[in-house]
Amino acid sequence: MDPDDAPAVGALLAGALGGVRRVSDLEATPPHTARRVLVEGGALLGFAEYRVVADEAELCELAVAPAARRRGCGRALVEHVAADAAARGARALFLEVRADNRPARALYAAAGFAPVGARRGYYADGVDAALYRRALDASTPDPGGSP
Ligand SMILES: CC(C)(COP(=O)(O)OP(=O)(O)OC[C@H]1O[C@@H](n2cnc3c(N)ncnc32)[C@H](O)[C@@H]1OP(=O)(O)O)[C@@H](O)C(=O)NCCC(=O)NCCS
Numbered sequence: 001m002d003p004d005d006a007p008a009v010g011a012l013l014a015g016a017l018g019g020v021r022r023v024s025d026l027e028a029t030p031p032h033t034a035r036r037v038l039v040e041g042g043a044l045l046g047f048a049e050y051r052v053v054a055d056e057a058e059l060c061e062l063a064v065a066p067a068a069r070r071r072g073c074g075r076a077l078v079e080h081v082a083a084d085a086a087a088r089g090a091r092a093l094f095l096e097v098r099a100d101n102r103p104a105r106a107l108y109a110a111a112g113f114a115p116v117g118a119r120r121g122y123y124a125d126g127v128d129a130a131l132y133r134r135a136l137d138a139s140t141p142d143p144g145g146s147p
Contacts, residue, residue, distance in 0.1 A: 001029075001036060005026075006024075006026035008044040009021075010026055012044055013061065015066070016064070016065075017063060032051045032052060033049060033060075034050055034084065035048070035050075036048045036077060038064075043065075045073050046063065046068065046077050047062070047063050048062050048078070048081050049061040049062075050084075052090050055090055055091045056090055057092070058093070058094050058095065059095040062074060069103075075107060075110065075111055078107065078108075083141060083142030085136060086137060086139075086140035091135070093113075093134045094132065095131075097130050097132065099118065099127055099128040108134075111134065114132065114133055114134070116133045117131040119131065
């Protein structure tokens with residue numbers, strides 16, 4: 001992700017997840033954090049943000065533009081994150097997701113994540129967070145190169 005992508009990524013996240021990320025926060029990448037964009041013909045299709053610390057990784061953000069959903073973009077981003085995190089030494093990839101987010105939970109189940117717990121009433125509106133984990137190993141393949 002280039003700093004120039006920040007406005008489009010901010011708009012994607014605002015539309016997809018409701019939360020507001022300041023564009024200025026997206027222009028500089030914090031330590032241990034990586035960001036990837038999926039672009040087609042100059043249009044932003046998807047975005048992923050993840051952290052790798054020691055032997056654990058966390059998928060912090062994942063969003064696909066509404067017009068591009070159900071085309072495999074989300075899965076491609078997840079697989080790239082898994083492969084890159086494994087290459088950086090992570091042996092597990094964690095994430096949390098709203099318990100009522102059926103598309104995302106279906107994607108994570110399809111991508112090999114296992115439920116490992118819940119945080120009751122975690123979100124501001126009282127919805128639980130579901131926690132998932134996927135084991136990684138050094139041979140986790142990256143099917144599409146760098147998105
Ligand atoms: C969740 C999200 C990232 C999925 O992206 P996507 O590009 O549409 O997902 P994919 O096309 O790669 O789907 C892969 C698999 O996930 C499952 N899946 C994805 N969306 C689904 C839906 N709406 N309903 C049921 N299953 C779904 C399916 O198993 C799908 O495989 P299939 O299309 O062969 O049936 C996208 O819906 C999104 O951006 N949502 C808003 C933001 C969000 O919720 N992010 C996750 C926060 S943790």
